[in-house]
Amino acid sequence: MNELLTTSEMSRADALAIEAGVAGEALMENAGRAVAAATLALGRGAEVVVLCGPGNNGGDGFVAARHLACAGRRVRVALLGGRDRLKGDAALMASRWEGPIETLQPDCLKGAGVVVDAVFGAGLSKPIEGAAAAVVAAVNAMTVPVVAVDVPSGVDGTTGEVRGAAVRAARTVTFFRLKPGHLLMPGRSLCGDLRLADIGIPGVVLDTIRPSIRANGPQLWRQHFPAPQADGHKYDRGHAVVVSGGPWNTGAARLAAGAALRIGAGLVTVASPTAALPVNAAHLTGVMLTEAEGLDGLAAALQDSRRNAVLLGPAAGVGEETAARALVALAAARPVVLDADALTSFAEDPPRLFEAIGADAGRPVLLTPHEGEFRRLFPDIAEAAPGRPERARRAAARSGAVVILKGADTVVAAPDGRVAINADAPPWLATAGSGDVLGGMALGLLAQGMAGFEAASAAVWLHGAAANRIGRGLIAEDLPEALPAILADL
Ligand SMILES: NC(=O)C1=CN([C@@H]2O[C@H](COP(=O)(O)OP(=O)(O)OC[C@H]3O[C@@H](n4cnc5c(N)ncnc54)[C@H](OP(=O)(O)O)[C@@H]3O)[C@@H](O)[C@H]2O)[C@@H](O)CC1
Ligand SMILES: Nc1ncnc2c1ncn2[C@@H]1O[C@H](COP(=O)(O)OP(=O)(O)O)[C@@H](O)[C@H]1O
Ligand SMILES: [K+]
Secondary structure (H helix, E strand, O other), X not given: OOEEOOHHHHHHHHHHHHHXXXXXXXXXXXXXXXXXXXXXXXXXXXXXXXXXXXXXXHHHHHHHHHHHHHOOOOEEEEEOOOHHHOOHHHXXXXXXXXXXXXXXXXXXXXXXXXXXXXXXXXXXXXXXXXXXXXXXXXXXXXXXXXXXXXXXXXXXXXXXXXXXXXXXXXXXEEEOOOOHHHHOOOHHHHHOEEEEEOOOOOOOHHHHHOOOEEEOOHHHHHHHOOOOOOOOOHHHHOEEEEEOOOOOOOHHHHHHHHHHHHOOOOEEEEEEOHHHHHHHHHHOOOOEEEEOOHHHHHHHHOOOOOEEEEEEOOXXXXXHHHHXXXXXXXXXXXXXXXXXXXXXXXXXXXXXXXXXXXOOOOXXXXXXXXXXXXXXXXXXXXXXXXXXXXXXXXXXXXXXXXEEEOOOOOEEEOOOOOEEEOOOOOHHHOOOOHHHHHHHHHXXXXXXXXXXXXXXXXXXXXXXXXXXXXXXXXXXXXXXXXXXXXXXXX
């Protein structure tokens, strides 16, 4: 059930269900009935105003209106555009609505105690303007609960972006499977409480559609998650290496190293420039320390093949020195996580990085950019691709790396096209050093042999889960400490 369907995949699901013998009319009837059921308890008997658009979303609205009226609610219906524009099942459902149909405009909302928003759903094809925009503004100025049908009108179901204007709903009822736009920002913040209704589309249609986007959660990677063996040795759980910045910039590497150890790497070593050895030594206990001065020093530290995964970037400094170190790490035939300054250091010449990744396509490389770092490495993709999942997917395909595009709605994409969207992280996770901890968590999972996409998705989810457990007041140092309880629950 963690598949997410783009709007075009959803219309394919609809068509395949109809091909398999389910009546389109029945799908719409079930959808509208589910909306009515989700609306009935709201507004304590107050009048419901159902706002219908010219397509099938409006058709669902007509069905909901009929069921609400049958259940004894006072209901008014307003339609955008003439009734003669309605086609197919939507026209049929409008004909089954026995009450009057008003013209959609802000005045229709007078006296409403609950609003059902059935203006636009999956068929949103352009920015909302004119009369529809005026109604959206009027709805959002009210304090009554709004139930959105499929998506809040104005939210793009595939990208979560607002086109022109969008309704802010208290509840959203969608059908068959969630859509990416329910989890991506700002869409997620406009949906309110999300409900998923079964409308009779058989699950087997997914075998044909093969959706590539999923909601991130343990279902996606639990079976790949490393479990310590009773007779295991610490070396069986990998030896992760985190490259430290200079003497004034060492904290980020230690945060990452602590997270790698907490998530189960058998050993973790900070590889430090000579001048930073004393400060690192003064702070490290379970994490080990080794000298890695300059490029030769790093290459020498990575000679030991038991050191089987490397993270570079946190507080590394932007410039040629860091870019060259990243190339040394990538040349050493083991999983690599590149974060922060290691990404920005390739802003002048991103293909140089992608070539080095491509030189050994067999091992996983993770890139962990936030939006700003992403734009520096993939400026054209950031400009042109519609929505964060597509941006991350194109970046992964181009770079050959798993891309973790960080934010409130972190997206993980693999070069083979798989995408996971994370929707559970709380806003207090945005705090100094939290990205370094995420890099360390991903590193620790790679060191334990987890595959790239699964390691990245698991790290992102556990990072958010740790933040939820800690609550407000979180600082980055707390995140690794919260992991044991979450791992125990997995
Ligand atoms: N698929 C399924 O399994 C099921 C789907 N179901 C329901 O169907 C919904 C999708 O229906 P849909 O495809 O008819 O699209 P919908 O959202 O009603 O809008 C299309 C109309 O709006 C118009 N329009 C668009 N944007 C506009 C704008 N900015 N400003 C002005 N006009 C604009 C657009 O005009 P056009 O683009 O043609 O010019 C067209 O007339 C889906 O969300 C779900 O609720 C359920 O019944 C159960 C089964
Ligand atoms: N509004 C938000 N809600 C939830 N998580 C967020 C939000 N904003 C940022 N994050 C997360 O916080 C972390 C910040 O990482 P990053 O940008 O690298 O910051 P830093 O460099 O300070 O560590 C990322 O994991 C990101 O996904
Ligand atoms: K809607």
